[in-house]
Amino acid sequence: MTQETELLNVYIMGKSYQVPASLTIMNALEYAGYQLVRGCGCRAGFCGACATVYRIKGDYELKVGLACQTKVEPDMYLTQLPFFPAQKAEYNIRELKATAEQIAYYYPEIYRCIGCNACTKICPQDLKVMQYIGYAQRGQIDRCADESFDCVMCGLCASRCPALIVHYNVGILARRLYSRYLVPPAGHLQDRVTEIRSGKFDEDIAMLMTASADELKKRYNERDIEPE
Amino acid sequence: MTYTPQLRELLTRVEATRNKRLQGYFPRLMAAEKEEVLRKFHPDYIEASMRPLQVGVNTGDRVPHELADLLEARSRLENVRLDLEQLQYDVDVLVVGGGGAGAAAALLAQEQGANVLLLTKLRFGDANTVMAQGGIQVADKANDSPAVHYLDVIGGGHFSNVPELVRALTMDAPAALRWLEDLGAMFSKEDDGTMKSIHGGGTSRKRMHFARDYSGAEIMRTLRDEVRNRSLRVVEFCAVVELLLDEGGRAAGAVLYNMETGEYEIARAKTVILATGGSGRLHYQGFPTTNHYGATGDGLIIGYRAGARLAFMDTIQYHPTGAAFPPQILGLLITEKVRGLGAEPVNIDGEQFVHPLETRDVESSAIIREIKDRGKGIVTETGMVGVWLDSPMIEIIHGPGTIERELPAMVRQFNRFGVDIVRDPMLVYPALHYQNGGLLIEENGRTNIENLYVAGECAGGIHGRNRLMGNSLLDIVVFGCRAGRDAGARAAGVRVGKLHLEHVTAYHRQLEANGVLTAGRVAPLLLPRYTHRSR
Ligand SMILES: Cc1cc2nc3c(=O)[nH]c(=O)nc-3n(C[C@H](O)[C@H](O)[C@H](O)COP(=O)(O)OP(=O)(O)OC[C@H]3O[C@@H](n4cnc5c(N)ncnc54)[C@H](O)[C@@H]3O)c2cc1C
Ligand code: FES
Numbered sequence: 001m002t003q004e005t006e007l008l009n010v011y012i013m014g015k016s017y018q019v020p021a022s023l024t025i026m027n028a029l030e031y032a033g034y035q036l037v038r039g040c041g042c043r044a045g046f047c048g049a050c051a052t053v054y055r056i057k058g059d060y061e062l063k064v065g066l067a068c069q070t071k072v073e074p075d076m077y078l079t080q081l082p083f084f085p086a087q088k089a090e091y092n093i094r095e096l097k098a099t100a101e102q103i104a105y106y107y108p109e110i111y112r113c114i115g116c117n118a119c120t121k122i123c124p125q126d127l128k129v130m131q132y133i134g135y136a137q138r139g140q141i142d143r144c145a146d147e148s149f150d151c152v153m154c155g156l157c158a159s160r161c162p163a164l165i166v167h168y169n170v171g172i173l174a175r176r177l178y179s180r181y182l183v184p185p186a187g188h189l190q191d192r193v194t195e196i197r198s199g200k201f202d203e204d205i206a207m208l209m210t211a212s213a214d215e216l217k218k219r220y221n222e223r224d225i226e227p228e
Numbered sequence: 229m230t231y232t233p234q235l236r237e238l239l240t241r242v243e244a245t246r247n248k249r250l251q252g253y254f255p256r257l258m259a260a261e262k263e264e265v266l267r268k269f270h271p272d273y274i275e276a277s278m279r280p281l282q283v284g285v286n287t288g289d290r291v292p293h294e295l296a297d298l299l300e301a302r303s304r305l306e307n308v309r310l311d312l313e314q315l316q317y318d319v320d321v322l323v324v325g326g327g328g329a330g331a332a333a334a335l336l337a338q339e340q341g342a343n344v345l346l347l348t349k350l351r352f353g354d355a356n357t358v359m360a361q362g363g364i365q366v367a368d369k370a371n372d373s374p375a376v377h378y379l380d381v382i383g384g385g386h387f388s389n390v391p392e393l394v395r396a397l398t399m400d401a402p403a404a405l406r407w408l409e410d411l412g413a414m415f416s417k418e419d420d421g422t423m424k425s426i427h428g429g430g431t432s433r434k435r436m437h438f439a440r441d442y443s444g445a446e447i448m449r450t451l452r453d454e455v456r457n458r459s460l461r462v463v464e465f466c467a468v469v470e471l472l473l474d475e476g477g478r479a480a481g482a483v484l485y486n487m488e489t490g491e492y493e494i495a496r497a498k499t500v501i502l503a504t505g506g507s508g509r510l511h512y513q514g515f516p517t518t519n520h521y522g523a524t525g526d527g528l529i530i531g532y533r534a535g536a537r538l539a540f541m542d543t544i545q546y547h548p549t550g551a552a553f554p555p556q557i558l559g560l561l562i563t564e565k566v567r568g569l570g571a572e573p574v575n576i577d578g579e580q581f582v583h584p585l586e587t588r589d590v591e592s593s594a595i596i597r598e599i600k601d602r603g604k605g606i607v608t609e610t611g612m613v614g615v616w617l618d619s620p621m622i623e624i625i626h627g628p629g630t631i632e633r634e635l636p637a638m639v640r641q642f643n644r645f646g647v648d649i650v651r652d653p654m655l656v657y658p659a660l661h662y663q664n665g666g667l668l669i670e671e672n673g674r675t676n677i678e679n680l681y682v683a684g685e686c687a688g689g690i691h692g693r694n695r696l697m698g699n700s701l702l703d704i705v706v707f708g709c710r711a712g713r714d715a716g717a718r719a720a721g722v723r724v725g726k727l728h729l730e731h732v733t734a735y736h737r738q739l740e741a742n743g744v745l746t747a748g749r750v751a752p753l754l755l756p757r758y759t760h761r762s763r
Contacts, residue, residue, distance in 0.1 A: 024556045027758075031760060031761065040521050041354030041522075042354065044518075044557070044641075046442075047359075071644075071645065072417060086258055093411060093454070175449075176412030176414075178414065180410065180411070183417055185410075187421060187422075188370065189405060190365070196402060205398075208378050209391040220382070221383075222382075224373060228427065
């Protein structure tokens with residue numbers, strides 16, 4: 001760290017701290033002396049543990065971001081949202097139908113969407129959240145699965161929803177329904193499982209397991225490689 | 229943070245040589261050259277980076293100092309008063325760790341009729357599993373077979389892998405993927421259901437299956453959802469700090485630590501499965517890491533103290549291209565695909581110094597050599613050094629728009645901090661990526677301690693001295709399921725005796741008898757300390 005690093009002021013849960021301007025919110029919390037326990041997981045934008053709500057002094061608008069992916073700004077009032085008490089339906093994925101009714105059975109509140117689009121505006125992954133809830137309402141499960149795919153389940157959408165929808169739980173139900181019921185299973189995969197059970201490869205494997213080190217090396221170095 | 233004027237100035241040298249480099253061809257290293265660069269520059273070969281252990285079953289074996297410091301440390305429970313009869317939990321199977329291996333183990337154990345408890349230090353799913361982008365290897369295509377896969381795995385591991393474990397890995401792989409498919413994990417497929425699959429480092433067939441570039445996240449989300457659907461008991465922010473044994477020397481539970489209230493609790497169990505993952509956050513030799521916040525090798529410490537054997541702990545996998553700039557994303561994994569598409573590593577003078585597609589260990593070593601030996605690295609404001617990875621080449625080779633289309637996650641990650649990888653190269657340095665070794669297991673995840681199982685990155689032997697990409701997402705499912713099934717079935721016949729911590733006392737005595745200075749160190753670490761640091 002060079003000495004001349006520019007510092008700026010942030011308010012962590014209302015308290016003022018001077019932190020280097022180049023830091024992420026997560027690094028700023030640590031720089032200020034917090035040993036994070038909640039609100040920190042992958043540190044790389046994949047797990048959704050670090051949802052953060054903030055407002056810049058003088059501005060009324062509430063903003064959000066993933067703490068590990070968002071830079072500090074001057075006079076930022078920030079707090080983390082380490083947990084959101086969202087409802088998740090319990091279901092047996094093997095006994096469902098891939099229909100709008102099925103989703104509505106578990107999450108009837110999706111029809112209470114008032115179209116405010118707050119979920120889409122808040123999504124740190126830039127997903128069209130309201131759109132995918134719309135797909136779920138209309139039983140377009142493939143599109144719902146596709147549109148919700150990059151979701152990190154941080155919970156911010158649900159925290160803003162006036163209709164109390166838990167978008168990310170709808171998203172995962174749609175993805176699981178889509179993958180299990182609407183896409184054909186991979187025939188080659190099932191065939192291979194059957195072949196293995198029938199003992200087709202036992203001999204080949206046994207031979208490799210008992211081969212001498214030199215024999216293995218030779219085979220390895222001479223193995224043919226599928227072209228790109 | 230965009231590139232500073234000094235770095236911008238240096239960038240002109242990269243731009244100046246780009247056309248010439250595009251026309252030239254940089255040869256791959258010959259076998260002898262590879263050996264030399266590895267021997268001289270691979271972090272594993274630095275004699276002074278490791279030391280032989282002075283206590284425990286692996287006495288005499290060399291491990292990195294940072295790990296040795298924790299293995300040769302005292303228990304967190306030394307001055308804690310505990311009543312081991314005061315049971316907070318009394319279950320059949322205790323699963324420790326909420327990544328992919330833990331989730332798979334818990335599901336399979338419950339299917340055997342066992343009463344299962346899953347504990348995890350952070351949130352359920354905050355784990356290395358969720359970060360895996362690349363994919364999972366399975367030999368399910370017509371031109372492939374478990375035997376072909378076997379040869380790749382064992383060659384990749386420099387022929388040091390435990391054969392029975394490689395057999396289990398490769399023969400169970402199709403059933404493991406079929407299980408995930410059946411649970412509704414959204415793998416990338418053709419319209420007729422055929423799985424898409426591509427090559428990965430060290431594969432002889434295109435058997436890398438993926439779920440867009442969120443492969444691990446998709447596996448984790450699905451397994452977690454399934455665990456929640458089956459009313460399986462999960463306790464978050466609850467770390468295991470010590471195993472409990474019974475009079476028979478069998479694993480019989482654990483001491484738990486509430487990460488938020490600081491209280492200790494006792495769990496009794498008939499079988500215990502450690503699935504605590506890797507140790508990138510120990511920052512061996514000061515390297516940045518791609519791993520999640522909780523990757524502090526806790527399972528290795530508590531397992532070893534209870535007498536379980538470690539294997540291959542002297543070999544670590546470094547990923548050649550972790551981000552070296554901007555500082556906010558230090559260590560962030562820059563996928564191999566960037567080099568696959570043609571981006572070359574380039575030094576401060578704009579010269580290429582290694583073929584972009586050498587194996588991970590060779591590529592990493594060549595980057596380290598360029599910086600440490602030849603002094604041709606680029607020093608950033610924070611003191612971090614790296615080399616350029618010339619991403620704009622991709623657009624020239626494959627046409628404009630390629631980067632945006634093929635590497636959307638990467639573009640997003642860098643854009644957030646003001647670096648446009650379409651226009652400008654990235655700065656990279658090798659990062660600690662994967663723990664090749666771990667606690668030694670047999671085919672069903674059993675260890676040398678009765679009723680103690682290990683699964684996932686915490687386990688050792690499957691990958692020998694080097695894991696190939698795509699085989700660890702596979703191993704967490706295969707061995708998570710195997711350990712869960714075996715531990716769940718076995719629990720029915722186990723009678724737990726009186727719980728004790730005598731192994732811990734004995735370990736402390738051994739430390740003292742051998743004159744090991746623990747200098748106030750306690751372990752496991754649970755979380756790294758980053759407070760008051762500037763990055
Ligand atoms: C960035 C990145 C990319 C990767 N890409 C790929 C890829 O493309 N293909 C591939 O095959 N592999 C890949 N890997 C490797 C692979 O993802 C991991 O090896 C694998 O997911 C590990 O799974 P696991 O369940 O063993 O451990 P983890 O998923 O790390 O889970 C460990 C769990 O244990 C918990 N825990 C730790 N200590 C304690 C304690 N004391 N008490 C209680 N709980 C504890 C943790 O919090 C965590 O929940 C990648 C890894 C990383 C980091
Ligand atoms: S810590 Fe995982 S998304 Fe920020």
